[in-house]
Amino acid sequence: xxxxxxxxxxxxxxxxxxxxxxxxxxxxxxxxxxxxxxxxxxxxxxxxxxxxxxxxxxxxxxxxxxxxxxxxxxxxxxxxxxxxxxxxxxxxxxxxxxxxxxxxxxxxxxxxxxxxxxxxxxxxxxxxxxxxxxxxxxxxxxxxxxxxxxxxxxxxxxxxxxxxxxxxxxxxxxxxxxxxxxxxxxxxxxxxxxxxxxxxxxxxxxxxxxxxxxxxxxxxxxxxxxxxxxxxxxxxxxxxxxxxxxxxxxxxxxxxxxxxxxxxxxxxxxxxxxxxxxxxxxxxxxxxxxxxxxxxxxxxxxxxxxxxxxxxxxxxxxxxxxxxxxxxxxxxxxxxxxxxxxxxxxxxxxxxxxxxxxxxxxxxxxxxxxxxxxxxxxxxxxxxxxxxxxxxxxxxxxxxxxxxxxxxxxxxxxxxxxxxxxxxx
Numbered sequence: 001x002x003x004x005x006x007x008x009x010x011x012x013x014x015x016x017x018x019x020x021x022x023x024x025x026x027x028x029x030x031x032x033x034x035x036x037x038x039x040x041x042x043x044x045x046x047x048x049x050x051x052x053x054x055x056x057x058x059x060x061x062x063x064x065x066x067x068x069x070x071x072x073x074x075x076x077x078x079x080x081x082x083x084x085x086x087x088x089x090x091x092x093x094x095x096x097x098x099x100x101x102x103x104x105x106x107x108x109x110x111x112x113x114x115x116x117x118x119x120x121x122x123x124x125x126x127x128x129x130x131x132x133x134x135x136x137x138x139x140x141x142x143x144x145x146x147x148x149x150x151x152x153x154x155x156x157x158x159x160x161x162x163x164x165x166x167x168x169x170x171x172x173x174x175x176x177x178x179x180x181x182x183x184x185x186x187x188x189x190x191x192x193x194x195x196x197x198x199x200x201x202x203x204x205x206x207x208x209x210x211x212x213x214x215x216x217x218x219x220x221x222x223x224x225x226x227x228x229x230x231x232x233x234x235x236x237x238x239x240x241x242x243x244x245x246x247x248x249x250x251x252x253x254x255x256x257x258x259x260x261x262x263x264x265x266x267x268x269x270x271x272x273x274x275x276x277x278x279x280x281x282x283x284x285x286x287x288x289x290x291x292x293x294x295x296x297x298x299x300x301x302x303x304x305x306x307x308x309x310x311x312x313x314x315x316x317x318x319x320x321x322x323x324x325x326x327x328x329x330x331x332x333x334x335x336x337x338x339x340x341x342x343x344x345x346x347x348x349x350x351x352x353x354x355x356x357x358x359x360x361x362x363x364x365x366x367x368x369x370x371x372x373x374x375x376x377x378x379x380x381x382x383x384x385x386x387x388x389x390x391x392x393x394x395x396x397x398x399x400x401x402x403x404x405x406x407x408x409x410x411x412x413x414x415x416x417x418x419x420x421x422x423x424x425x
Contacts, residue, residue, distance in 0.1 A: 001025045002355075002395070003036055007047025008362055008373070011349045012054070013330040016373045022052060024355040027393040032351055043395065050359040050387065051373060054347050055114025057337025058303040060203070060241040060262040060291025062120040063129075064092070064100030066107075066414070067421055068296035077209050077271045077297075085296060088421070089121060096417045097122035101129035102410045104301055106402055109135065111302040111383035114356040114391045117239065117262075117291070117341050119176030119203050124164060131168040134396040134404045136356060138341040139164065140176030140203040145184040154190040161198060170392050172201065172342045174239075179205040180224035181212045185231075192233045201237050201342050207250065208242040209273045225250040234259050239340050241291060243281075244274045251277075255286050260340035265309045267293035278310060279318035289337045302383040307333045311378060326374045333378070359388040 002024040010016045011032065021036035022029060031037070072084040097120065108116055118126050119140025130137045141157050141164070157175060165173040175195050177183040183191070195202050206224060207213050216224050226249065228234050236258030243254065243261045254261060263276050281288050290306045292298050307329055314324035335347030338356075346354040362370065366380050389397040396404050 001030075001039060001041050002043045002045070002390070002393070003039075003041045004045045004047045004050075004052060004359070005036070007050050007052045007359070008370070009349055010051060010053040010330075010373050010377065012335065013327040013374065022047075022349065022357075024390065024393050027355060029349060029351055029353050029355050032349060045359070045388070047359070049361060049363055051362045051367075051370075051376075052349065052357055052359055053377060054334040054349055055356040055358050055389065055391065056112045056303050056333050057115040057289070057341065057347065058108065058113050058292055058301065058306075059117045059239055059260070059289040059337050059340050060264055060293060061104070061116055061118050061301065062294035062296075063104035063116070063118045063126060063301075064097040064120050064122070065294030065296040066100045066103045067092070067096060067418055068294070069299055071296060075271075077273055078211065080271060080297065091421055092121055093417075094122050094125050096421060097125035098129050099410060099414045099417055101126045102133060102405065103414050104295070105130060105133045105135050106405075106407055106410065107301045109133070109389050109397050109402065110386060110400070111300075111304060112358045112360070112386040112389070113301070113303055114358065114389060115338055115341060115343065115346065117174075117203060119174070120294075123160065123173070127164055127167060127171055127173070130171055132405060133402070134170075134391050134394050136170045136343065136346065136354075136391055138172045138174050138201060138203075140174045142176045142178060144178040144182040145187050150184055150187040150190060153187060154194055158194050158198070161200065174201040174203050174342075176203040179208070179212070180216060180227065185220075185227065188228065188233060189231055192231060195237070201239060202233075203239045204241070206240040206243050207245045208268070210245045213245045223247065223250055225253050229253045229257065236260070236287075239289075241293070242268060242273070242276065244268050244276045246277065248280075251280055251284050251286060255284050258287065261286055261288050262291040262340070263288055263310050264291045264293040264298070264306065265313055266306055267297040270299075271297055275313060275317065277317070278314040279320070279323055282314060282324055287336070287340070288332060289340045290332050303337075304333065304377075304381065304383050308378060326372065326378045329378045330374045355390055355393040357390050358386050360385050361387050
């Protein structure tokens with residue numbers, strides 16, 4: 001058992017207490033309040049210099065793209081994908097995916113993320129890496145169409161799902177068709193059938209660029225979102241990344257079906273794809289969460305930065321400073337992100353909930369004073385202010401040091417593999 005003594009705690013988006021004790025037993029929070037019961041604690045942490053809060057949730061990323069950070073800049077998404085990223089990805093190996101994910105996980109943990117969604121190549125390597133470092137996650141099995149192979153593809157996806165699901169109780173597995181412009185309508189129908197049979201979450205890119213939506217409408221006389229609604233694909237078990245170019249009807253469909261929209265503003269702006277209509281999503285009560293995307297198009301994995309950007313854009317686009325309160329932004333960063341990825345018992349510091357929490361130094365100049373702790377987190381905190389990270393009741397980082405793996409070995413192996421990847425050009 002772990003005791004965090006006398007800590008300033010942000011329990012959820014509405015509640016904070018300036019001095020409480022938090023007890024962690026096994027994987028869950030067993031006590032939050034004054035004067036924790038005496039017990040044989042394996043670890044006692046003096047919380048007087050910290051703010052304790054739920055860990056952050058990144059609802060869209062491609063972790064092993066760490067190898068491509070800064071690889072190509074200042075180009076459009078189509079150019080970026082087809083001329084640079086896809087060719088490099090063809091040379092990616094299992095070991096590269098494994099060590100690339102480990103490096104990404106280190107960066108994520110050090111910036112306060114306790115739960116991450118991923119879909120990329122070699123999902124078995126991603127799951128292994130997240131499991132070994134101790135992160136909570138939802139690992140997507142990524143796929144796109146190939147001529148005349150739709151049924152064979154979905155059969156292989158289902159087989160892989162059954163192999164990976166349940167290997168680690170901290171990690172869920174999902175289906176991850178890339179996007180409607182790379183996945184045929186037939187394969188999308190098959191995805192819907194298989195996901196419902198398995199009870200699996202579906203991750204997908206939707207309406208990221210104007211071109212993909214315009215081209216789709218030319219071919220099918222409706223938007224991708226309208227098509228997906230017509231085949232009953234959309235539900236509250238779908239996490240749709242981006243949704244930048246959406247009509248009012250698209251927004252109504254997303255709301256009606258309870259789709260989780262994962263906003264990735266830094267990636268979208270950096271690639272010149274546009275800015276999602278965040279104010280219209282909020283006004284329409286679409287469920288929004290946040291993602292970083294991969295570091296090839298964002299360059300860092302701090303989901304805190306993404307949520308801060310969402311808050312600023314919401315206010316700037318609408319010219320309304322009341323748009324997206326700090327409390328609602330805090331929910332996006334924590335409990336709502338967890339719900340979107342299938343974890344209904346995480347994202348709040350409450351007895352019975354999963355023990356996923358972070359400790360942030362409250363004596364940093366940028367964190368003083370604390371008039372509103374939620375505001376300090378969303379708008380004042382630097383991601384590197386994170387000191388200690390606990391996931392599923394295990395201390396994975398203490399006073400800035402990763403405890404579950406050897407960070408230096410990961411960096412060395414990553415650099416060796418990077419040389420092999422780039423030398424093949």
